[in-house]
Amino acid sequence: MGLSVEQLKDIGAMLIAASPSENPVAAIRTGFPDIQVSRCDAIDMRGETPYRHVGEYDVFLVDTSSHCWRIVDDPVAAGGIVISERHR
Template identity: 55%
Template sequence: MTITHDQVSSLTSLLVALPRGENPVAAVRSSFPEMSVSRCSADDMRDETPFRRVGDYDVFLVDTSNHCWRIIDEPATATGVILAMHS
């Protein structure tokens, strides 16, 4: 299942509402059970361009349809997100 623009908006609102420093993965998985979610340090993604920055996080869209995930920039083909936290 791909990510809709409404889901991107809802994800943005969810991340903004979380207390600073709280791990967002559980909340995102609860709100979007069909979406693959991973979290890492922003340093781990330094060579990639985020889809969007929300609060303490860079949000990367990923296509998880194959064995290896691919960073992409189009929600219509994204099946998950990586949340890269800035320290």
């Protein structure tokens, strides 16, 4: 499927606009129903390099084309995102 630069920009804006107590996953899923979206704790993503840091979040691109997702760095290869809140 692939993610466009525009989609990633819009998702980034949603993450920046989210209040600290709000889980942005539902809004992203509503706005982008064709994109797989998941959220996990930052510790679960240790050892992985985020595609972008957006506000309080790290954004990881994932290839969702097979049963097991894998982290990728190319939006064209990605069918989804994983977001994790960065620990301070």
